[in-house]
Amino acid sequence: MTGRRFLGVMLAVFGVVILSASAAVAAPAAKKGGTIVVEMTTDVDYIDPQLSYYGETWKLEAATACKLLNWPDKEGAPGAIVTPEVAAGLPIISKDGKTYTFTIRSGFTFSNGQAVSARSFVNAFNRFANPKMQSTGVQFIDIVQGAQAVIDGKASTVSGVTAKGNKLVIRLTRASPDLLARMTMPFLQAIDTKLAGQIDANGINEYASCGPYYFSARTPGRSITLKRNPHYKGQRVANPDTIQVNVGNDVAVEFQNVEKGTTDYASGGIPATEWKNVVNKYGLNKKDGRVQVRPLLDVRYVAMNRSRPLFKDNSGLAKAVNWAVDRQAFSAQGGYLYGKRTGQVLPPGMLGYSQQSLYPLKITAGSAKQAKKLAAPNLRDGKAVLWSANAGTAPLQAQLIQYNLKQIGLDADIKLLPRAQQFTNAGNPKTATFDMTIERWGADYADPYDFVNILLDGNQVANSQHNNYAYFNVAKYNQQMNSASLLTGSKRGTAYAALDVAMMKDNPPWAPLVNSNDRNFMSARVSCLTLNMAQGGGPLLNVICLK
Amino acid sequence: MLSYLVRRLMWAGVLFVGVTLITYALFFVLPADPARLAAGKSATAEDVARVSHQLGLDRPLHEQYGLFLKRLVVDHSLGRSYTNRRSVNEMVGEAVPVTAALVVGGAILWMMIAIPIGIISALRPRSLIDRGAMIFILIGISAPVVWIGLLLQYFIGFRLGWTPNAGYCDVFNPPEGASCGGPADWTYHLILPWVTFAILFAASYARMIRANVMDTLGEDYVRTARAKGAPENIVIRRHVLRNALLPIVTMLGLDIGVALGGAIFTEAIFNLPGLGRLALNSVLNLDLPTMQGVVVFATLAIILFNVIVDVTYAMIDPRIRLA
Numbered sequence: 090m091t092g093r094r095f096l097g098v099m100l101a102v103f104g105v106v107i108l109s110a111s112a113a114v115a116a117p118a119a120k121k122g123g124t125i126v127v128e129m130t131t132d133v134d135y136i137d138p139q140l141s142y143y144g145e146t147w148k149l150e151a152a153t154a155c156k157l158l159n160w161p162d163k164e165g166a167p168g169a170i171v172t173p174e175v176a177a178g179l180p181i182i183s184k185d186g187k188t189y190t191f192t193i194r195s196g197f198t199f200s201n202g203q204a205v206s207a208r209s210f211v212n213a214f215n216r217f218a219n220p221k222m223q224s225t226g227v228q229f230i231d232i233v234q235g236a237q238a239v240i241d242g243k244a245s246t247v248s249g250v251t252a253k254g255n256k257l258v259i260r261l262t263r264a265s266p267d268l269l270a271r272m273t274m275p276f277l278q279a280i281d282t283k284l285a286g287q288i289d290a291n292g293i294n295e296y297a298s299c300g301p302y303y304f305s306a307r308t309p310g311r312s313i314t315l316k317r318n319p320h321y322k323g324q325r326v327a328n329p330d331t332i333q334v335n336v337g338n339d340v341a342v343e344f345q346n347v348e349k350g351t352t353d354y355a356s357g358g359i360p361a362t363e364w365k366n367v368v369n370k371y372g373l374n375k376k377d378g379r380v381q382v383r384p385l386l387d388v389r390y391v392a393m394n395r396s397r398p399l400f401k402d403n404s405g406l407a408k409a410v411n412w413a414v415d416r417q418a419f420s421a422q423g424g425y426l427y428g429k430r431t432g433q434v435l436p437p438g439m440l441g442y443s444q445q446s447l448y449p450l451k452i453t454a455g456s457a458k459q460a461k462k463l464a465a466p467n468l469r470d471g472k473a474v475l476w477s478a479n480a481g482t483a484p485l486q487a488q489l490i491q492y493n494l495k496q497i498g499l500d501a502d503i504k505l506l507p508r509a510q511q512f513t514n515a516g517n518p519k520t521a522t523f524d525m526t527i528e529r530w531g532a533d534y535a536d537p538y539d540f541v542n543i544l545l546d547g548n549q550v551a552n553s554q555h556n557n558y559a560y561f562n563v564a565k566y567n568q569q570m571n572s573a574s575l576l577t578g579s580k581r582g583t584a585y586a587a588l589d590v591a592m593m594k595d596n597p598p599w600a601p602l603v604n605s606n607d608r609n610f611m612s613a614r615v616s617c618l619t620l621n622m623a624q625g626g627g628p629l630l631n632v633i634c635l636k
Numbered sequence: 637m638l639s640y641l642v643r644r645l646m647w648a649g650v651l652f653v654g655v656t657l658i659t660y661a662l663f664f665v666l667p668a669d670p671a672r673l674a675a676g677k678s679a680t681a682e683d684v685a686r687v688s689h690q691l692g693l694d695r696p697l698h699e700q701y702g703l704f705l706k707r708l709v710v711d712h713s714l715g716r717s718y719t720n721r722r723s724v725n726e727m728v729g730e731a732v733p734v735t736a737a738l739v740v741g742g743a744i745l746w747m748m749i750a751i752p753i754g755i756i757s758a759l760r761p762r763s764l765i766d767r768g769a770m771i772f773i774l775i776g777i778s779a780p781v782v783w784i785g786l787l788l789q790y791f792i793g794f795r796l797g798w799t800p801n802a803g804y805c806d807v808f809n810p811p812e813g814a815s816c817g818g819p820a821d822w823t824y825h826l827i828l829p830w831v832t833f834a835i836l837f838a839a840s841y842a843r844m845i846r847a848n849v850m851d852t853l854g855e856d857y858v859r860t861a862r863a864k865g866a867p868e869n870i871v872i873r874r875h876v877l878r879n880a881l882l883p884i885v886t887m888l889g890l891d892i893g894v895a896l897g898g899a900i901f902t903e904a905i906f907n908l909p910g911l912g913r914l915a916l917n918s919v920l921n922l923d924l925p926t927m928q929g930v931v932v933f934a935t936l937a938i939i940l941f942n943v944i945v946d947v948t949y950a951m952i953d954p955r956i957r958l959a
């Protein structure tokens with residue numbers, strides 16, 4: 090969602106299938122050794138496992154962490170199934186769904202030679218919840234018994250997480266169908282006893298890891314070095330000897346460096362105008378090709394503020410906006426292969442997504458006429474305030490939406506804001522002085538709850554901070570959202586699919602525009618490319634190898 | 637002299653408090669919440685409140701500013717970054733040598749360009765060389781630093797590959813994993829930033845030197861020296877240049893402060909981990925302690941330069957002390 094805090098990390102719920110743009114690519118014979126050079130436009134926040142909360146850091150931790158459950162290092166659907174890693178198998182779940190018992194596999198070892206045990210995970214929970222760590226992601230474990238007491242400083246250990254021999258037991262305050270997905274978050278990776286004792290809110294930059302790699306060095310603002318874990322005996326691949334991350338170049342320089350071959354992967358992307366050129370030059374999604382594009386679990390949309398007079402109880406105008414916006418032109422501003430046009434809340438690949446033709450994905454004379462017809466009786470004062478970010482392609486996209494709205498008689502005044510300010514103010518009822526805001530949401534984890542409930546549940550609109558930028562608060566839908574969140578499996582998917590269609594058809598809170606793509610540009614010297622959207626997109630750094 | 641010095645230092649103190657207070661006030665006027673940013677996009681109102689408390693943002697402005705001053709004066713600490721909780725002293729300390737390398741190297745380069753151009757243009761006014769120099773000056777002054785930097789980066793660094801297109805190498809103790817290090821790599825990586833940084837100043841200095849030299853050439857003592865039969869090179873060197881370049885040296889001292897601001901663009905383009913980039917990133921991340929750290933350092937540096945210049949002037953010219 091945000092430039093700074095966009096997690097970009099997707100945790101799929103058990104059984105969710107992520108559709109890949111191309112068929113899964115069979116991994117070639119791995120060529121081990123050498124150094125892979127990666128560039129990031131901005132530095133990570135921390136590399137401390139209980140503090141790091143940036144998508145870019147989590148991509149690195151995908152190579153360094155060992156977790157109870159993890160995503161396989163595979164493409165497409167096989168890579169989106171939560172799979173036991175340090176756990177010997179899936180947990181035994183109590184009948185009430187509140188107690189999970191894991192058995193820990195032997196043989197996992199930290200890079201300092203210490204063995205991984207059930208205690209290593211208990212330590213992770215305790216360190217994560219410790220208020221002295223000031224971890225900002227602790228809301229993800231508030232369903233664990235005793236976690237809140239530790240977060241509040243009333244207890245020193247999370248009573249709901251216990252270890253006995255090779256058994257790890259996690260007790261919850263309520264049944265939570267997405268616990269397994271949450272367990273794949275890097276916050277909850279195994280930590281060694283030394284790190285467990287290092288309670289430092291400033292973060293630790295040197296610690297032992299139990300994944301295929303460990304962080305061997307970090308110079309904040311400049312570079313991060315990952316080296317192969319000499320004690321790793323797990324099943325995961327570890328192709329390069331070293332993964333060198335250089336920080337700070339902008340996308341234009343990253344592009345130049347990948348072209349020259351001094352960098353292997355531009356993690357920060359390349360200029361929007363270059364995508365067409367590189368695809369023409371190197372082809373698209375070829376086996377181990379230089380340009381790899383996959384769909385992300387995200388959505389870009391115009392939220393229509395139901396708390397303001399223009400859109401309050403005005404579903405007619407909301408529908409008209411959906412008919413008026415030029416999704417094709419909006420997408421074109423982001424460059425070639427920016428994304429797939431959409432008129433729905435849920436993105437393709439998400440549990441519950443079912444493709445519908447609710448609104449035009451391309452403007453035609455007929456759709457323009459329909460938009461005008463729907464808008465005419467619902468324009469009210471005919472004026473709107475449209476918020477947009479002030480960087481990149483956002484101002485151009487805002488102008489485009491402004492033009493589209495003008496065609497239906499709505500005179501929109503654009504207000505450009507720094508991205509951080511835009512979403513901060515939009516989520517605060519006191520500062521949400523917009524009628525429409527152009528937004529983006531990327532999944533924290535691949536479950537429809539993270540889109541539908543988080544973004545549209547009306548129970549949160551009175552909070553001083555929330556993500557329901559449409560201030561959409563319809564009792565009928567709130568109830569349906571709550572009911573859907575308690576379901577599992579296909580019933581869950583069916584319920585969310587119905588909600589998506591019902592809301593967008595009858596009372597659209599947004600004008601959804603595009604589901605973005607994860608676009609990757611690689612150097613000529615690398616191969617073994619495996620892109621896993623559940624691990625945040627981009628090629629898996631432990632799998633990538635030199636030709 | 638002592639009372640003058642005390643007066644200057646007191647004013648410096650007032651200036652320091654004024655600048656840091658304004659930075660604080662501006663930060664709080666911004667309608668954005670760093671606690672919300674730090675808490676992440678899925679944070680609840682309670683999470684934001686907790687982070688706000690942890691960062692001390694729930695205290696009133698005057699209290700926060702008071703704590704900042706106390707920490708600075710008593711503990712000599714600029715605090716910790718909101719973004720990554722690193723010590724700001726450490727971050728500023730790491731960035732200063734980079735910016736110093738850029739500014740000092742750039743200043744040497746712009747003087748090396750400006751002095752010969754300015755003098756030759758003044759000695760041969762309206763000649764082909766003079767007109768060519770004027771074109772350079774016009775471009776140098778008109779073209780934005782960013783544009784010049786990007787062009788040099790693309791054509792010299794990327795297309796021709798004569799220099800690195802971005803990045804920085806440490807002269808001593810390069811970090812683990814660094815692809816370069818040592819004096820040769822350091823110089824090689826700074827060539828384009830120095831050129832970019834120097835062009836604007838070189839152009840304006842060349843214009844000023846040209847004007848000063850032309851003025852001085854018309855002075856009575858120059859005419860007298862020539863009338864006495866002094867060789868032309870002696871006249872130029874001893875009588876013209878000595879007098880014409882004195883104000884330029886004074887200006888150079890004052891412009892170093894201005895140059896600190898200009899370094900932001902150059903450092904951003906060429907990814908130099910100096911004060912400019914640190915300032916830019918801290919503004920983008922609403923990281924007040926880091927932003928304040930850079931402001932404190934820059935303010936102190938400029939105040940120090942000004943005090944040195946003032947005191948030197950006072951020592952040279954007694955009328956200033958009496959004023």
